[in-house]
Amino acid sequence: MKAVRFHEYGGIDVLRVEDVERPGPGPGQLLVEVRAAGIQPGETHIRAGGLHERWPATFPSGQGSDLAGVVVETGAHVRGFAVGDEVLGFTHRRASHAQFVVVDDVNVVSLPQGLPWDVAGSLYVAGTTAYATVFAVDPGPADTVVVSGAAGGVGSLAVQLGRRRGATVIGLASERNHAWLKDRGVVPVTYGEGVADRIRQASGGSVDAFIDTFGDGYVELAVELGVRPERINTIRDWQAAAGVGAGTYGEGAAACAVVLGQLARLAARGELEVPIAGTFPLEQVQDAFRELERQHTHGKIVLRP
Structure with missing residues (x-):
């Protein structure tokens, strides 16, 4: 599969889209084909090494926590989800800027009807x-x-x-x-x-x-x-x-699927607007972060693997 990687701390130019082995889900985990994944200001500081003392990177490092997509494989003992389900959620393994990502079943919720992929994939953080x-x-x-x-x-x-x-x-x-x-x-x-x-x-x-x-x-x-x-x-x-x-x-302080589900339902009902400032294909991850780092975006920037 294709996934974002960086092999050293640095500027936007250290980001690469590489061929990596597609992961498989373990017990209590789902393999999700990613349809949308938001990018975050904090990821720029992690990539640059500015947060090494707080959140050190292990190289080669992936990126990304927000995600939305379709379940394509389930591990043993998964609760509440099956292949084909549309979900949104998060991972703490810096891995969602990729075509596929393994996610713990407790970190996803079902995609509410009518919620666009771009909104769902950029909602968590x-x-x-x-x-x-x-x-x-x-x-x-x-x-x-x-x-x-x-x-x-x-x-x-x-x-x-x-x-x-x-x-x-x-x-x-x-x-x-x-x-x-x-x-x-x-x-x-x-x-x-x-x-x-x-x-x-x-x-x-x-x-x-x-x-x-x-x-x-x-x-x-x-x-x-x-x-x-x-x-x-x-x-x-x-x-x-x-x-x-x-x-x-x-x-x-609010990192749980319960809060994410509440926000997703508000957004699906039109009671919470999640502005989307721009969307980029995964291969243009550098361009996406250039736009983000201008610090003048209105809303979220989203990668589409």
Whole structure:
């Protein structure tokens, strides 16, 4: 089968699509033919070696956790799934950027009717991260919450989940994404110089919670705005969070099929939109990451093996 591999830490150019042996499922596992697999900002940092102390790579390394596809083989003692079933799920083995992937049966859910492959295959990391970070700051109808990177893969879902809780949500994004945010009941604010004053004006002077999906000084901005540390959560700036006592809850805090299934059903019913910024064939994995690393995508980028 074809699969993404890299043999050393480095830039986008170390990514290769190689012929590798097709795996077989063990007990409690499924072999899934992948129809769509999302890519993540965290994968760029792992590939570059920036997260070696936290998540070291073993070479040659694969990539990918999100996936959606069709079950083509089952191992012994599999529960609830059979060959031919359409599923979405995740793997922690850095292996979904491939034509086939072995997945534990507890890490997949059935594909809800009407959910597109691209959405299903890019929902796990962004969706469970957004779920966790919203849960961490616990916004309610009386709260105003700010979300940085509000049009990105995680941010675009966090703003919607915050609105589902009844909160007033201020989304920091470029002006080209303001219309999308407004259509979903979010108050758009342009990021950049003077953003603190613009947030104060949009919020009426009071901000109760802050979700940072981007890093680059937003934890400090939340403190400047008077947000209590326990209601600040970042998925990017762990050092700043440690300095002020803010939260760092992300995907790992909600990494289960139960949460994924809830999000998938919301998306299938049209109650949660998962924007797709672009799709690329597996062979163009380098181009996909070039687009991602521009940091201006609205929503998710998906590989189609």
